[in-house]
Amino acid sequence: MSDNLVELEHLTKHFDVKQGVFARGTAKVHAVEDVTLQVRRGETLGIVGESGCGKSTTARLMLRLLDVTSGTVRFDGRDISTLSQRSLRPLRREMQMVFQDPYASLNPRKSVGQIVGTPFAIHGVKDARSRVQELLERVGLSPEHYNRYPHEFSGGQRQRIGVARALALSPKLIVCDEPVSALDVSIQAQVLNLLRNLQKDFQLTYVFITHDLSVLRQIADRIAVMYLGRLVEIGDSEQIYVAPKHPYTAALLSAVPRTGTDPRQRIVLSGDVPSPIDPPQACVFHPRCPRFHRGHCDVEEPHLRELAPHQAAACHYPLERWPMSDSELRQAEGVERKDRPHLEGAARE
Amino acid sequence: MTSSSGERLLDVRGLTVRFPTSDGIVQAVSDVSFALSRGETLGIVGESGSGKSVSNLAIMGLLNRARTVIGGEVEFKGRDLLTLPPDELRKVRGKEIAMVFQDPFACLHPMYRVGKQIAEAFSAHSDAGKDAAWNRAVELLDHVGIPNAKSRARDYPHQFSGGMRQRAMIAMALVHNPDILICDEPTTALDVTVQAQILELIEGVKREFDIGVILVTHDLGVVAETANSVMVMYAGRVMEYGPAAEIFREPQHPYAWGLLDSMPSIERRLDALVPIEGSPPSLLAPPAGCPFHPRCPYRFEPCPTERPPLKVPAEGAHLDACHLPYEKKVELGEQRAKKVAA
Numbered sequence: 115m116s117d118n119l120v121e122l123e124h125l126t127k128h129f130d131v132k133q134g135v136f137a138r139g140t141a142k143v144h145a146v147e148d149v150t151l152q153v154r155r156g157e158t159l160g161i162v163g164e165s166g167c168g169k170s171t172t173a174r175l176m177l178r179l180l181d182v183t184s185g186t187v188r189f190d191g192r193d194i195s196t197l198s199q200r201s202l203r204p205l206r207r208e209m210q211m212v213f214q215d216p217y218a219s220l221n222p223r224k225s226v227g228q229i230v231g232t233p234f235a236i237h238g239v240k241d242a243r244s245r246v247q248e249l250l251e252r253v254g255l256s257p258e259h260y261n262r263y264p265h266e267f268s269g270g271q272r273q274r275i276g277v278a279r280a281l282a283l284s285p286k287l288i289v290c291d292e293p294v295s296a297l298d299v300s301i302q303a304q305v306l307n308l309l310r311n312l313q314k315d316f317q318l319t320y321v322f323i324t325h326d327l328s329v330l331r332q333i334a335d336r337i338a339v340m341y342l343g344r345l346v347e348i349g350d351s352e353q354i355y356v357a358p359k360h361p362y363t364a365a366l367l368s369a370v371p372r373t374g375t376d377p378r379q380r381i382v383l384s385g386d387v388p389s390p391i392d393p394p395q396a397c398v399f400h401p402r403c404p405r406f407h408r409g410h411c412d413v414e415e416p417h418l419r420e421l422a423p424h425q426a427a428a429c430h431y432p433l434e435r436w437p438m439s440d441s442e443l444r445q446a447e448g449v450e451r452k453d454r455p456h457l458e459g460a461a462r463e
Numbered sequence: 464m465t466s467s468s469g470e471r472l473l474d475v476r477g478l479t480v481r482f483p484t485s486d487g488i489v490q491a492v493s494d495v496s497f498a499l500s501r502g503e504t505l506g507i508v509g510e511s512g513s514g515k516s517v518s519n520l521a522i523m524g525l526l527n528r529a530r531t532v533i534g535g536e537v538e539f540k541g542r543d544l545l546t547l548p549p550d551e552l553r554k555v556r557g558k559e560i561a562m563v564f565q566d567p568f569a570c571l572h573p574m575y576r577v578g579k580q581i582a583e584a585f586s587a588h589s590d591a592g593k594d595a596a597w598n599r600a601v602e603l604l605d606h607v608g609i610p611n612a613k614s615r616a617r618d619y620p621h622q623f624s625g626g627m628r629q630r631a632m633i634a635m636a637l638v639h640n641p642d643i644l645i646c647d648e649p650t651t652a653l654d655v656t657v658q659a660q661i662l663e664l665i666e667g668v669k670r671e672f673d674i675g676v677i678l679v680t681h682d683l684g685v686v687a688e689t690a691n692s693v694m695v696m697y698a699g700r701v702m703e704y705g706p707a708a709e710i711f712r713e714p715q716h717p718y719a720w721g722l723l724d725s726m727p728s729i730e731r732r733l734d735a736l737v738p739i740e741g742s743p744p745s746l747l748a749p750p751a752g753c754p755f756h757p758r759c760p761y762r763f764e765p766c767p768t769e770r771p772p773l774k775v776p777a778e779g780a781h782l783d784a785c786h787l788p789y790e791k792k793v794e795l796g797e798q799r800a801k802k803v804a805a
Contacts, residue, residue, distance in 0.1 A: 164654035165625075268742045298510035298681065303725035303738035310735075325654065328684075328729040332736060355729070369659040370729050371684030373711050382663060383656045386624040 116191055119287055119319050120153035120176055125185035127171055131391070141391045145171045147343040148185070150418070153287070158313065158320040160334030160351065162327060162366070164387055168343040169323045173289045176321065177209050178202055190286065207237055210280035214292035216272030220264040226250070226275055227260040233282040249278040254308060270301035277308065281316070289321045294329060306332055327370050331355055336424075339363045342390055342398040345418060349425030357436050359427035361405050361443065364436060379437040397430070404443050405431040472642050472675045473499040473522070477535035480514070480521050480699075487747045491517045493699045494535075496773070499643065499675040504666075506690030506707065507679045508722075512743055514699035515679045519645050521545075523562055524552045539643075558588040561636035565648035567628035571620040577631050578604065578616025585638040603634035607664060626657035633664060637672065644668070645677045650685065662689055683726055687711050695719050698744050698754035701773055705781025715776065715783040715792050718755045720799055753786065761787060761795065 127146040133139040146168040153159045153176075161169040174180045176187060178194055187195045189209065194202065213219035220229055227246055234242035247257035253274040264272055273293060280288050290309065294302040310333060313320060324330055330337060330351070337354045339347040339362065347360040358364045365381040383402050388394055394401050400411040407430065416428045433443070480492035492514040499505050509515045520526050522537050524544060537544040539560070544552060564570050572580060581600035585591065591599070597616070605612035607630040620628060629649060636644055646665060650658035666689060669676045680686060686693055686707065693710045695703040695718065703716040714720055721739035741758040744750055750757055756766040765771075765786045773782050776789040785792070 164656065270742060298743075299683070300510060300721060300725045300739035301742065302727065303736035304740075306727065306736055307738065326727075327655075328727040331729055331732050332727045352732070365656060367729070369655045371658075371662070371682065371688045372729060373683050373687040373723065373726065374730060380659065382659045384660075386626055386657065387654070 117154050118152040118188075119155045119190060120321075121186075121188040122149055122151050122172070122176065123186045123188070125149045125172070125175055125187065126183045127168075127175055127180060128183045143390050144343050144393055145390060146175065147393075149340075149343075149345045151338055151345060151348060153319060153321055154336075155286075155319055156313075156317055157335040158322050158333055160322045160324065160330040160337040161340060162324060162330055162337060163340035164325060164366075166342075166387055166390060167340040168390075169340050170291055171343075172340070173211075173291060173321055173323050177211060177289060207233070207283040208285050209287045209289070210283070210285040212273070212276050212280050212288060212290045212293045215296055216269050216276055217264075217296075219276055220272055222264055225261050225263055226255075226267075229264070229275060230278045230282060233279065237283060239283075245282075246278075249281055250275075252281070252312075253278045254304075268301075269297050270304055273297065273305050274308065277305075277312070281312065284316065285318070287319045287321065289323070291323045292325070293322075295324065295326065302329070309333065327355075327367060328372075339366070342387060342393050344398055344428065346399065346429070347425075347427040348418070349422070349427075353422060353425045357422065357425075357433075359421045359425060359432040360399075360429045361403050361431075361433065362399050363427070364433055364443070365404075368437075379439055381440060381443060397428075404440070405429075407431060470501045471498060472501055472539065474538040475518075475522065475535070476538070478518060478521060478537065479532075479534040480517050480526065481532040481534075482530070483532065484747075489746045490749055491699055491746055492521065493749075495696070495699075495701055496535075497694055497701070497704060499677060501642070501673055501675055502669070503692060504669060504676040504678055504690045506686035506693045507677065507696060508681065508683060508686050508693060509696035510681060510743055512698075512746060513696040514746075515696050516647055517699075518696075519562070519647060519677060519679060523556055523560060523645065524549075525556075554588070557584065558639045559641050560643040560645065561639070561641040562645040562647065563629070563632050563636050563649050565651050567625060567632050567652065568620075570632055571623075571628060573620055575619070576617050577620055577623060581616075581631065581635045581638060584635045588639055599638060600634070603637055604631065606637070607631070607634045607668070608660075609634075624657075625653050626660060629653060629657075629661050630664065633661075633668065637668065640672060641674060643675045643677065645679070647679045648681070649678070651680070651682070658685075665689070683722060695722070698749050699746060700754055701782075701784060702755065703781070703783040704773065705783075709781050713780075713796055715780060715789075715796070716755075716785050717759045717761050717787070717795075720796075721758070724799070724803075753784070761791075763787075 125146055126148055129143040129145055130140050131143055133141045149172060163169045175182055182195045186193055230246045230249055231242045247260055250257055250259055255274055294305050312318060322333055334351045337351050338345055341362050347363045358367055365383045368379055368381045385402050396413050396415045397411045400406045410430055416430050418426045418428045420426045421432050476496045478492055478495040482489040482491055495518055507515045521533055533545055578597060578600040582596035585596045585599045601612050601616045604616055609615050609627060609630055650661050678690060690707045693707045694701055697718050702718045714723060724737040725739055739758050744754060752767045752769055753771050756762045771784045771786045773784040775782055
């Protein structure tokens with residue numbers, strides 16, 4: 115048995131969209147582009163990035179909820195990238211998902227017992243009622259909640275119901291897509307603690323998708339940073355937080371507001387994430403990058419390379435250390451300020 | 464600018480908002496008092512349903528008076544906004560007090576050009592002609608950092624990114640040089656790198672226009688980085704209120720401790736997060752006494768029955784509403800600080 119539960123190789127997903135007058139033209143959204151990564155058994159892999167970076171699409175490809183454009187998805191040693199939905203079905207009980215919005219992901223017309231019991235019904239498991247009640251207890255609800263409906267629960271409790279449903283068939287992999295983003299901070303901590311405890315008790319493997327780096331630090335063992343469909347950095351969680359190598363990772367880290375009183379470096383990126391329909395040439399981050407080197411970054415695409423033990427980034431001019439000041443950041447070897455006229459205007463504020 | 468920094472702009476005293484519904488009366492805001500000065504950023508923090516947004520809607524006169532019972536006083540430039548007739552209030556709203564909302568996607572009309580919408584906000588309180596209004600719109604778009612403002616003003620909202628739309632909303636709020644800018648969760652819908660840009664913009668605008676800013680948010684990090692003073696709300700009431708530096712260095716209320724401790728930290732990994740047990744109370748029947756007592760680990764005999772008043776518990780401390788003796792709070796606070804440092 116290999117150490118890896120999931121292996122993605124050169125995974126790519128393009129969506130066709132209609133464009134132009136009367137939608138006659140078509141364009142391609144490059145949602146996920148050449149992503150290679152592994153999810154190890156029993157670990158929590160965090161995938162982080164801003165909206166539109168392809169983190170959710172990657173997860174959906176991993177579960178084959180979407181068809182892949184090219185590349186391979188291997189689950190538990192088996193190539194599932196081209197399996198039909200029918201032949202995928204037996205595998206479905208081993209991979210589950212917890213969704214972001216606990217209001218939208220539970221059917222309001224079904225009782226909690228029905229919601230959590232559905233996986234049992236589909237896979238023909240006997241004695242569903244008592245098992246559902248066990249699950250409810252396991253996630254911090256009461257067995258008496260069996261006959262209640264979702265509207266009778268608070269957001270945090272609903273998310274627990276979603277977790278119970280995902281646990282029902284004892285899966286190997288649970289993909290959590292922003293599971294605590296819709297919750298208040300005092301409730302977030304309850305759900306995060308629950309997920310951590312369940313992982314220990316059931317030897318679960320999590321893929322945890324979020325835009326919140328503070329949440330991720332509490333739960334992830336390894337972290338993959340995505341930008342515009344590309345994997346820009348991947349490594350052990352502590353490494354990523356203490357010594358990020360990719361300038362985008364550093365900018366993300368520095369942009370998170372914090373309550374601590376320690377002074378810190380803040381890198382404010384200019385501009386917005388470009389359109390994934392027409393992503394920039396070569397390194398997709400170059401138009402916003404403080405280390406941009408004309409004639410290199412916009413010509414040659416950087417590939418993921420190991421820069422420290424258990425840490426790889428796709429950058430021609432990775433950070434030598436962290437934290438560093440804005441001006442140090444801009445003085446990567448061979449990069450001069452005149453190379454970046456496009457940043458001058460943005461620095462005006 | 465002739466206005467002087469530090470001048471008192473807004474005085475809210477005993478603000479109370481009740482919504483009668485078929486299920487009973489929702490006690491959305493109860494006895495909330497605060498003040499705002501020129502050059503100040505007041506952060507109002509709280510979880511969903513704590514009354515932070517409703518307070519501001521009441522100040523802006525945006526609640527339906529026929530269906531809401533509003534009590535207290537909102538003094539702005541010597542007048543009580545709550546008793547002002549609607550047409551008088553309209554002259555204040557959007558002109559002297561402006562507001563930026565959470566969702567910049569919902570706030571702009573999809574079928575009008577961005578510049579046109581800002582110009583319209585200008586014309587609403589001015590006799591200036593069409594061209595003057597348009598020029599003002601372009602000027603402000605440029606001011607809030609929209610590149611090529613002149614041509615981008617002719618864009619429709621869907622051609623703007625989320626961050627640009629929020630910039631446009633801020634431009635619209637600024638057309639009449641308001642005295643107060645109320646921002647209700649201005650960055651919640653935005654990505655973190657864009658959030659940093661918008662927070663910088665709001666800070667810059669505050670200094671440049673010398674205005675007072677009320678920043679409503681659930682994100683303690685955002686408040687810690689931008690606010691001068693902080694008001695913590697829970698179940699429609701003020702729990703703690705004081706200078707931001709003090710609130711984050713020496714929080715006094717158990718609810719504030721709970722909030723700070725349950726926040727996942729980006730600085731390090733914690734063995735276990737410390738959540739606040741239970742969930743916020745229903746505002747149809749908030750608990751008697753201190754609204755936080757059912758979830759408070761330090762509750763004692765008076766908490767379930769007596770409502771703690773908002774007061775300064777000792778010299779050098781800031782306002783809080785808690786029965787715990789101040790010495791006890793200091794002691795618990797120190798224990799907490801040690802735990803955090805460990």
